[in-house]
Amino acid sequence: MNREDLQNEEKNRVSFINSNNGMRYERCSGSGGGVAAADDTITVGFSQVGAESDWRTANTESMKSTFSEENGYELIFDDAQQKQENQLTAIRNFIQQEVDYILLAPVTETGWDTVLQEAKDADIPVIIVDRMVDVSDDSLYTTWIGTDSLLEGRKAAEWLNAYTTAKGIDAKDVNIVDIQGTIGSTAQIGRSKGLEEGVDNYGWNLLAQQSGEFTQAKGQEVMESMLKQYDNINVVYCENDNEAFGAIDAIEAAGKTVGSDIANGEIMVMSFDTTNAGLTDTLAGKIACDVECNPLHGPRAEELIKALEAGEEVEKLNYVDEEIFATDDTVDKVKAVNSLDEEGEYDVTPITQEIIDGRAY
Ligand code: AHR
Numbered sequence: 001m002n003r004e005d006l007q008n009e010e011k012n013r014v015s016f017i018n019s020n021n022g023m024r025y026e027r028c029s030g031s032g033g034g035v036a037a038a039d040d041t042i043t044v045g046f047s048q049v050g051a052e053s054d055w056r057t058a059n060t061e062s063m064k065s066t067f068s069e070e071n072g073y074e075l076i077f078d079d080a081q082q083k084q085e086n087q088l089t090a091i092r093n094f095i096q097q098e099v100d101y102i103l104l105a106p107v108t109e110t111g112w113d114t115v116l117q118e119a120k121d122a123d124i125p126v127i128i129v130d131r132m133v134d135v136s137d138d139s140l141y142t143t144w145i146g147t148d149s150l151l152e153g154r155k156a157a158e159w160l161n162a163y164t165t166a167k168g169i170d171a172k173d174v175n176i177v178d179i180q181g182t183i184g185s186t187a188q189i190g191r192s193k194g195l196e197e198g199v200d201n202y203g204w205n206l207l208a209q210q211s212g213e214f215t216q217a218k219g220q221e222v223m224e225s226m227l228k229q230y231d232n233i234n235v236v237y238c239e240n241d242n243e244a245f246g247a248i249d250a251i252e253a254a255g256k257t258v259g260s261d262i263a264n265g266e267i268m269v270m271s272f273d274t275t276n277a278g279l280t281d282t283l284a285g286k287i288a289c290d291v292e293c294n295p296l297h298g299p300r301a302e303e304l305i306k307a308l309e310a311g312e313e314v315e316k317l318n319y320v321d322e323e324i325f326a327t328d329d330t331v332d333k334v335k336a337v338n339s340l341d342e343e344g345e346y347d348v349t350p351i352t353q354e355i356i357d358g359r360a361y
Contacts, residue, residue, distance in 0.1 A: 042305065043074045045094030046103040049131075050082040052214045053242040054275040058361035059130065059295035063103070066298030082182065082213070084111055091115045095122045101305055102126045104141075108184035109134040116140035127304055129297050131186035138316065142308065145300045145318040149187045151338040152272055152291045153194015155324055155346055158334035159289045160235065160270065161202050166330050169263055174204040175232045179212040179222050179247060181239040187214075187293070190339075191239045191272060207233060212243040219246030227254050234262040236269045241278030241290070244271035248286050260288045260327060274325055275361060282351045285327045289348070292322035295361060325351045 044067050048060055060077075067075040076099065080086035084107050094102050095118055102124055106112060112133045117140060119126050125142040132144060164174055178195055181188035192209065199206045207230050212219035219242060226233060227250060236251070238244035251258050251267050259266035271278055274292040281287040300318065307314050324334065329350045337343045349355065 041069075041072055041074050042101065042309070043076070043097075043099045044101045044103060044305070045076045045078070045090070045097065045099040047078050047080060047087045047090040047094070047105065049087075049105050049107045050080055052082055053216075053240055053273070054277055055240060055242075055273045055293060055295045055361075056214075058275065059105070059297060062296045062298035062361075063129075063301070064298075066302050071302070080107065082107055084108060088115050091119060095119055095124060098122075099124060101308075103129050103301055104133075105129045106131050106133050106185075107182060109186055109189070110184065113137070113140065125308060127301055129301060130295075143304055143314045143316055143318065145297055145304065146186070146320065147293050147322060148319050148339050149190025149293075150193055151190070151336055152187075152293060152322065153191040154197065154336040154338075155194070155334055156191070156237070156270055156272070156289060156291050157194050157198025157201075158336050159291075159324065159326065159331050159348060160204075160237075161198060162331040162334060163260070163288070164262075167263060171203040172205070174202075174235055174262075175207055175230070176204055176235040176237055177207050177223075177226045177230065177233050178209040178237045179219050179226075179239060179243045180209055181211065181214045181243075183211050185214075187272075188239055195237050204235075212238070212246065214240045214242060216242040216246040216249075219243030220250045221246070223247040223250035224254070227251065227256075234267055236267060238269060238271045240293075241271050241273040241275045241281075241287075244269050244278065244281065244287055248281065258286045260285065274323070274359075276356060276359065279325055279351050279356045279359070282325055282327055283353060283356065287327070289324065289326045289331075290351075291324050294320050294322055324348045325355070327351065 046063055067073040078090035102119055109132055113135050120140055128141050128144040130146045180192055208226055210222050212222045236247050238247050248258050257266045260268050262268050268288045271287045271290045272293050274290045278290050282290045304314050326348050331348050333345055335345050
């Protein structure tokens with residue numbers, strides 16, 4: 001199955017309209033009927049952003065396989081189709097249904113104060129997953145689990161600097177376009193900022209920034225229009241793998257060559273996520289550097305719920321460690337500062353088929 005088929009299959013599988021309240025939700029365990037679950041079953045409402053990317057599909061799968069009936073859960077899953085208004089409706093439905101926990105993967109950072117206050121008033125703990133929320137009062141959610149998007153962006157920028165320096169390419173000859181993620185999402189804010197800091201630090205030319213909404217179709221459309229506007233693009237900074245797939249298609253359709261040899265006219269594509277398809281393109285030399293964003297949050301969210309069930313305190317922010325993969329070994333390490341202001345040194349792993357085969361997503 002190719003990546004588009006996978007995305008379509010996911011879309012069809014996770015969404016249906018409940019005729020009573022118009023909410024797109026799927027009850028993932030039990031035999032239907034009443035919302036109340038058996039006494040020892042933990043009911044979890046999960047508001048998912050959508051099914052926009054391979055990463056998101058892997059994230060949904062991780063949640064569904066963790067919060068299964070066999071594991072003692074009833075999962076009420078809602079696909080918001082990338083719309084915050086759908087997420088607000090879903091959360092209000094979860095509150096009405098008196099779920100034990102709400103899991104929220106927020107589409108953007110702002111706009112959550114009121115609904116999270118409603119969940120708090122109903123005494124329902126909220127666990128934020130993946131992207132962050134920007135709220136006036138941190139007690140509106142219980143805990144957060146996800147990735148450090150700013151660190152991801154900084155790793156990518158440091159890799160680009162190390163790579164171009166190693167190849168003797170002058171910073172003023174590096175002409176970048178940034179296909180951004182969904183504007184206002186943590187993943188976009190952090191990755192765009194990481195690049196912008198690199199531009200300030202190293203003096204590259206940032207020709208344009210435009211959102212590709214984390215989808216392949218939009219990534220392709222944006223790349224097509226950027227190629228028409230600029231004839232000197234030699235680096236495309238895609239803020240996720242699906243945008244990179246679209247950008248690669250657009251570059252090749254324009255008769256240009258995707259690759260790392262930018263001194264000889266190739267256009268380098270960089271990306272985030274390290275999905276199987278993304279790393280396959282990295283192995284083929286089409287994505288020069290792919291910075292990991294790990295989607296397997298199901299077991300991590302379950303660990304937090306188990307701790308809360310046991311009456312334990314949990315950390316407010318729970319960051320996941322992530323790797324960097326590249327087509328070749330030109331750069332073997334990068335130094336970067338994370339969101340907590342700690343500097344770290346991170347290995348860059350040249351990708352192999354064996355690594356791809358051994359990965360879960
Ligand atoms: O928030 C994580 C981002 O959202 C992933 O990079 C992207 O693929 C997804 O849609």
